[in-house]
Amino acid sequence: MNVEFLGGAREIGRSAVLVDDSLLLDYGMATGNPPSFPVGDPDPDAVVVSHGHLDHVGAVPSLLSGDARPPVHWTPPTRDLASVLARDTLKLHGGSYDCPFTEAEIERLSQVSETHGYRETFTAAGYEVTFFDAGHIPGSAHVLIDDGDTRLLYTGDFHTEDTQLLSGTTARPEADIVITESTYSNVDHDPRETVEERFAESVRTTIWEGGTVVVPAFAIGRTQEMLMVCEAHDIDCYVDGMGQKVTRIARRYPDFLRDGDALQRAKSHARFVTGRDGQRKRIAEKSTAIVTTSGMLSGGPAMTYVPEIRGNPTNKITFTGYQVEGTPGRELLDRGRAEIDGRVMSVSARTEAYDFSAHADREGLLDFLDSYRDARILVNHGDRCEAFAEELREAGFDATAPELGETLESR
The missing domain is CATH 3.40.50.10890 (Rossmann fold)
Structure with a gap:
C-alpha cells in the first residue's frame, strides 16, 4: 500500500491523501487570498471524505470536471454539509480564478454520492472501507481501509471528550498504519x-x-x-x-x-x-x-x-x-x-x-494513539507535525511526519 500526501502534510488545511493512486481520502482547500488546494492532479477511482469541514471537503467538486465521475463516499451529514460549503465557496470565489469548480460540478455531486453509516463496511476502489464515529462534528468519521494485507486508519479530525453536541470517539479499530491529525499536540484543554x-x-x-x-x-x-x-x-x-x-x-x-x-x-x-x-x-x-x-x-x-x-x-x-x-x-x-x-x-x-475546541488535545491524542503502539504512525494536520512525531518516537512509537508530496510505502 502506497500513501501519497497531497495536502495537510506539516500544515493545517487542504487535506488530501492518495492511496495507491486509486483511493483519495479527503480533498480540501485552505482558506486565504487566494485559497490553496492540494498538490498534484489526482484521478482517483473513488473518493472517501472524513467530514464536512472546508479543509477536508472544499475541493471535492473539482474532481468531477471533464469526464471524471469517481464515486464519493461519506456519511449523510457530511454529504449535506459539503453541498452547503460548495455553494458558499462558489458564491465567494465563483467570479474569479480562485474557485476550481462551477455549479455543474456541484450538481454532479448528487450523481456520484454514496452515503454510509458508522461501522457499515463498504467497497471503494476495491478496498474494504469502514467509518467510525470521530466525535468532531456531526457525521465526522475515522476511515479504516483494508486491502487484505494492510489496514490503514485515517483518523480525520477527532475529539475524545464528550460535548453537548457529540460523544467523544471511543473507536479503536485494529490498524497497521495510522495517519493521525495533530492540531493540538502541545495543548491541554480545560475540562x-x-x-x-x-x-x-x-x-x-x-x-x-x-x-x-x-x-x-x-x-x-x-x-x-x-x-x-x-x-x-x-x-x-x-x-x-x-x-x-x-x-x-x-x-x-x-x-x-x-x-x-x-x-x-x-x-x-x-x-x-x-x-x-x-x-x-x-x-x-x-x-x-x-x-x-x-x-x-x-x-x-x-x-x-x-x-x-x-x-x-x-x-x-x-x-x-x-x-x-x-x-x-x-x-x-x-x-x-x-x-x-x-x-x-x-x-x-x-x-x-473560550476553548470550545472540537479536536483532541495532547492528552487525547496520546490516549488514542496508545492503542496503536505496534502500528506505524504518520503525523499530519498540524503546525508542529515533525516535533510531535519526534515526541512519539521518544515515547517508543514508530512515528514520522511526511512532507507535502511525499509517497510512503507500507512495510
Missing part, C-alpha cells in the same frame, strides 16, 4: 464542563448588567454546540448566519448526535434571525446573546453586530474557537482593534476567548 461554566457565568453577568454579548462561532459544529450550551444554562440567545442552515441539517440526523432531542430543545430555545428590515440592529440593542458567524470575524452577520455593540464597555465579544493569526478576531483579541467590514475599528466592548 469542557469548566469552560462551559465560565462562559455561561460571563454571559449571564453581562446580560444582567444590561449588555449585549456577540458570540462569534463557526457555522459547523460550534454554532450548534453554543446553542445547546445556552439552552442548558438558560441563556437568552439569537442565532444568525450559516449556522442556522447547518443546525437544520444536524437536526435531520439525530443518530449522528449525542442527543438529538437536546439539539431540538436548543433550537426551540434560540430565536433565528432573518436579517430583514433592520432586525440585526434592533437585536444588537437588546440584553441578549447573539451566536453568529463568522467565527473569526472575517465576514457574515458579525459585520453588523460588532460595529453596533463595540462602543459600550458593558457589552462583550466572546470568541469560542481558535483565532488564526492575521484574522480580525485575532487582531481584536491582541490589540483591541480590528478591520471589520473594510473599516479599522477600535472596540471598547470587552473581549474574551
Whole structure:
C-alpha cells in the first residue's frame, strides 16, 4: 500500500491523501487570498471524505470536471454539509480564478454520492472501507481501509471528550498504519464542563448588567454546540448566519448526535434571525446573546453586530474557537482593534476567548494513539507535525511526519 500526501502534510488545511493512486481520502482547500488546494492532479477511482469541514471537503467538486465521475463516499451529514460549503465557496470565489469548480460540478455531486453509516463496511476502489464515529462534528468519521494485507486508519479530525453536541470517539479499530491529525499536540484543554461554566457565568453577568454579548462561532459544529450550551444554562440567545442552515441539517440526523432531542430543545430555545428590515440592529440593542458567524470575524452577520455593540464597555465579544493569526478576531483579541467590514475599528466592548475546541488535545491524542503502539504512525494536520512525531518516537512509537508530496510505502 502506497500513501501519497497531497495536502495537510506539516500544515493545517487542504487535506488530501492518495492511496495507491486509486483511493483519495479527503480533498480540501485552505482558506486565504487566494485559497490553496492540494498538490498534484489526482484521478482517483473513488473518493472517501472524513467530514464536512472546508479543509477536508472544499475541493471535492473539482474532481468531477471533464469526464471524471469517481464515486464519493461519506456519511449523510457530511454529504449535506459539503453541498452547503460548495455553494458558499462558489458564491465567494465563483467570479474569479480562485474557485476550481462551477455549479455543474456541484450538481454532479448528487450523481456520484454514496452515503454510509458508522461501522457499515463498504467497497471503494476495491478496498474494504469502514467509518467510525470521530466525535468532531456531526457525521465526522475515522476511515479504516483494508486491502487484505494492510489496514490503514485515517483518523480525520477527532475529539475524545464528550460535548453537548457529540460523544467523544471511543473507536479503536485494529490498524497497521495510522495517519493521525495533530492540531493540538502541545495543548491541554480545560475540562469542557469548566469552560462551559465560565462562559455561561460571563454571559449571564453581562446580560444582567444590561449588555449585549456577540458570540462569534463557526457555522459547523460550534454554532450548534453554543446553542445547546445556552439552552442548558438558560441563556437568552439569537442565532444568525450559516449556522442556522447547518443546525437544520444536524437536526435531520439525530443518530449522528449525542442527543438529538437536546439539539431540538436548543433550537426551540434560540430565536433565528432573518436579517430583514433592520432586525440585526434592533437585536444588537437588546440584553441578549447573539451566536453568529463568522467565527473569526472575517465576514457574515458579525459585520453588523460588532460595529453596533463595540462602543459600550458593558457589552462583550466572546470568541469560542481558535483565532488564526492575521484574522480580525485575532487582531481584536491582541490589540483591541480590528478591520471589520473594510473599516479599522477600535472596540471598547470587552473581549474574551473560550476553548470550545472540537479536536483532541495532547492528552487525547496520546490516549488514542496508545492503542496503536505496534502500528506505524504518520503525523499530519498540524503546525508542529515533525516535533510531535519526534515526541512519539521518544515515547517508543514508530512515528514520522511526511512532507507535502511525499509517497510512503507500507512495510
